[in-house]
Amino acid sequence: MFKSSKHVGALCISLALSACSTTEKQQDYSPLVEDELQLIDKDKASNWQSLDNATSANYLTDLIQDAQLDSLIQQALEANPNLQKTKHTLQASLISLRSQYGDSLPVVEAGFSGDKTEGDDISFDTDLTISWELDLWRKLANSEQSTAKSFASEEALYQASRDLLVANVIKSWLAITAKQHAVDIEKKRLALLSANEKLIMKRFRNGLGSLEELDSSRTSTSQSKADLIELEENLAAELRTLQVYLGSTESLHLVTNTHYPQVILPLSDLPTQTLSRRPDLKAAYLSIEAADLNTSVAYKDMLPSISLKATLSETASSPTKALFGEPLWTLLAQLTQPIYNGGQLKAAVEVAKLETAQAYQDYRDTLLTAVNEVETAIGQEKVLSLQEQHIQDALNSSTKNLSQYEKKYRSGLIEISDLIDVQTTTYDLEAQLDNIIYQRLSNRVDLGLALGLGANKQ
Numbered sequence: 001m002f003k004s005s006k007h008v009g010a011l012c013i014s015l016a017l018s019a020c021s022t023t024e025k026q027q028d029y030s031p032l033v034e035d036e037l038q039l040i041d042k043d044k045a046s047n048w049q050s051l052d053n054a055t056s057a058n059y060l061t062d063l064i065q066d067a068q069l070d071s072l073i074q075q076a077l078e079a080n081p082n083l084q085k086t087k088h089t090l091q092a093s094l095i096s097l098r099s100q101y102g103d104s105l106p107v108v109e110a111g112f113s114g115d116k117t118e119g120d121d122i123s124f125d126t127d128l129t130i131s132w133e134l135d136l137w138r139k140l141a142n143s144e145q146s147t148a149k150s151f152a153s154e155e156a157l158y159q160a161s162r163d164l165l166v167a168n169v170i171k172s173w174l175a176i177t178a179k180q181h182a183v184d185i186e187k188k189r190l191a192l193l194s195a196n197e198k199l200i201m202k203r204f205r206n207g208l209g210s211l212e213e214l215d216s217s218r219t220s221t222s223q224s225k226a227d228l229i230e231l232e233e234n235l236a237a238e239l240r241t242l243q244v245y246l247g248s249t250e251s252l253h254l255v256t257n258t259h260y261p262q263v264i265l266p267l268s269d270l271p272t273q274t275l276s277r278r279p280d281l282k283a284a285y286l287s288i289e290a291a292d293l294n295t296s297v298a299y300k301d302m303l304p305s306i307s308l309k310a311t312l313s314e315t316a317s318s319p320t321k322a323l324f325g326e327p328l329w330t331l332l333a334q335l336t337q338p339i340y341n342g343g344q345l346k347a348a349v350e351v352a353k354l355e356t357a358q359a360y361q362d363y364r365d366t367l368l369t370a371v372n373e374v375e376t377a378i379g380q381e382k383v384l385s386l387q388e389q390h391i392q393d394a395l396n397s398s399t400k401n402l403s404q405y406e407k408k409y410r411s412g413l414i415e416i417s418d419l420i421d422v423q424t425t426t427y428d429l430e431a432q433l434d435n436i437i438y439q440r441l442s443n444r445v446d447l448g449l450a451l452g453l454g455a456n457k458q
Helices: 002-025 030-048 067-079 081-104 139-205 211-246 271-275 279-300 319-324 344-410 416-450
Strands: 107-115 123-134 305-316 328-336
Touching: 030 271, 030 344, 067 081, 067 139, 067 211, 081 139, 139 211, 139 279, 139 416, 211 416, 271 344, 279 344, 344 416
Parallel strands: none
Antiparallel strands: 107 123, 123 305, 305 328
């Protein structure tokens, strides 16, 4: 008997060692991730830190100091339906995580029943069963860790959703200012074109102008009216977009800024430090770890499992004796070793390994997207800064030129059509400059988001 037990024990140990040896085939992706980050550090550091006048910031709300904007952001974080839906999903995942912790704990079950057979006295049965699967190979622990990593990944994605929502509210708020400016510029243009049309009409009636000039003036005025209608609708549409972000159906009554607020240029650290702040990258890396732990679980499913079961039972003629008598107890220890299951366990291992490899590629894709977003925003900051300077210079020259043309027109040295051309150029440059300023400020918000600046967690 002792010899037989030794053989069984040796067989179990052999099977366990054989199965454990297969876990060495798992790919460790941590060094690959580290290599990717070090390569980015060497290649991108100088470009990422090349912006002048950059200021350190911790959150997106640090970029703009405005009480009205802070109130809108707070409302969005509290009432946006998509964000609240993601929050509820996260809370459900947390409950599932807590429930899974019970898998490694003993299970206790109690039973009480009564039985009456014709010709016999009634009998009462009670039983108390305690069952427990021993986690010798840490399979249950690995499963719990995998679920915890998945939950942490979902938590990071929730933070990414908060960050994106804050960025969208800020950009929409800036866009409302930009679209209001566009409406104001077009109104000034229309007022001037209407005045020109009246002047040309008066000259035409006095025989000093041509019908072509009058038709051209009317065309410009009508076109400006059409443009104004479109710009006003664009403003209304942006207000509706902000309403969606805020999770509100009530009409917004915002005090539009006369001038653009100051938006600081966020400072970039070393690429690895910058990217470590991004919640989407955190989520992608946690997904790799979760998948790797699932692979370990799949391997350990091929190992022997040991479970213990203890039962206390009593049968008596009364409930009191059944509950408080002297129960019989039994103890059962069970050893189970998978031998043949049609290749399902091995297939599960291969699938788990492929899912881990897929998670790593998802991380690489997220990393490449993050790097591209940072570099695109930095490139846009440089380009828009130069464009703003050039258009500002052009507008200054055009304004001076318009002043000279007005003097010449009053002196009768030029035709009104020449003056209208210069007026049109000036208003076009004013609108173009305002749009570039808006794009630059909005791009700084994109840069902050790309650098991992998010919503304050408080």
